[in-house]
Amino acid sequence: MHVVQTIASIAERDGGPARTIRDLCEALARAGARVTLVARHDPARDGALLRPDPALVTTLLVPGRLPDFTAAIRPLGADIVHDNGLWSLANIAAGTAARRLGLPLLLTPHGMLEPWALAWHRRRKQLAWALYQRRLLAQAELLVATAAPEAAAIAALLPGKPVALVPNGVACPPLPDRSDRAAAPGRTLLSLSRLHPKKNLPGLVAAWARLAPQFPDWTLQISGPDEGNHRTALGDQIARLGLGDRVRLTGPVAEADKPALFAAADLFVLPSFSENFGITVTEALAAGVPVVATTGTPWASLATEACGWRAGTDPDSLATALATAMRLSPAERAAMGSRGHALVQRDFGWAPIAARLLDSYGRVMQGAPEPDPMHA
Structure with a gap:
């Protein structure tokens, strides 16, 4: 054929x-x-x-x-x-x-x-x-x-x-050893997607404004290519909320750099209003990183497979789910990431x-x- x-x-x-x-x-x-x-x-x-x-x-x-x-x-x-x-x-x-x-x-x-x-x-x-x-x-x-x-x-x-x-x-290599995250000096919450209104990044930043004072060792990293100059509005929001030292806007990420990006992340979030799939969820899980995704995505299995959390798209719901995930120990998050890796191997x-x-x-x-x- x-x-x-x-x-x-x-x-x-x-x-x-x-x-x-x-x-x-x-x-x-x-x-x-x-x-x-x-x-x-x-x-x-x-x-x-x-x-x-x-x-x-x-x-x-x-x-x-x-x-x-x-x-x-x-x-x-x-x-x-x-x-x-x-x-x-x-x-x-x-x-x-x-x-x-x-x-x-x-x-x-x-x-x-x-x-x-x-x-x-x-x-x-x-x-x-x-x-x-x-x-x-x-x-x-x-x-x-x-x-x-x-x-x-x-x-x-x-x-x-x-x-x-x-x-x-998604390509699913062997589960990486993430023991080094326990000794890392800080924690990283990663979001990787296009910078587009559908991705609900302003909602994520608003949630982060509630969380940042409670979790001083965590940093939010937002990576991905800009679309329609959405980065400017996002940067203005970050500055207005006084989050300039707690949020990193890093721009596009080359394919070759993704393994290192996920290896340095402790938690992944996809806050989108709507996703037919959300390939970055499978990429994060394949790297052994647990995930928070919204009800706008099709990832109900995060909860049923105990490898992540689901949240509403509003800032309060996102903040609640993220706080639950961030309060876990590195070992507990690593165990969730291991279950997510198994899910990807089995189904994707x-x-x-x-x-x-x-x-x-x-x-x-x-x-x-x-x-x-x-x-x-």
Whole structure:
């Protein structure tokens, strides 16, 4: 089977989806598929790219605001097109290519059909929905959700549309030795994500203002690329609350630097209003770091697996959950991190995820129905 994955960008600065698609392409190739990744490319903007291993995956970069994916895909002899993300001209390019070449189209929204996401820039999305997005969703023979809440949101918006539930994966090395954290002179609460209103970072900073006087040995570190100049507003809030010496805004983090970043963290927090998955949660757990995540994320298993905590998105709820986690001893947090590492190994390895997705591809190509993800 020759699978073509398409995406608007594989720039490192674009975060989770770009990393996920790189790793997914490699996993599909290791599972026996022939895989080509076709991505829009803007050399003036993109910077470092997250390219799959060229020994496993062919990567084609197509320039232009409305890239010509049809010309890129036509000579490949592809069997299926799997597009990623919404609300982009690259989606039009992928849908057009699939239609012109007579190929089945799958689409992974990556959370872009969830209620919070639909409300953000609502008018722009209503226009895009009328112009092209509704047609492309209708064209797709299958939508892929990464967690049950996202599958439910898709079903509510598009009743009757087939949906497959396939989580994102993560590389999970052996559990690192975190005994050095007990002797460290200070503690670090890490947040790693795009600096974007969806991530609720002002809510996290407001929670931190309540906690900082109680936990003088802890520092909040917020890392990630700025989007829409959100960093300026965040920096102003930090200064206004007098937290300049208790919060570090460190900017983007290169992929190669992530292991050291997680190794230096005692606790991870994802305070988002909405996440279809939250790949940084799995990355933190794989590194043995316990996690606090909000009810806007699909991570109920943090509590059930005793590897983290769930909180509301409001500052009071975040502060309460974080205080509970920060009062534990380093040994207690390490034990939670160990359980989180086991959870990732069990449920989020790339090999079974690739096999699950290849099964869905086969069903689409054979015209077979997809099992109901809510009752499978």
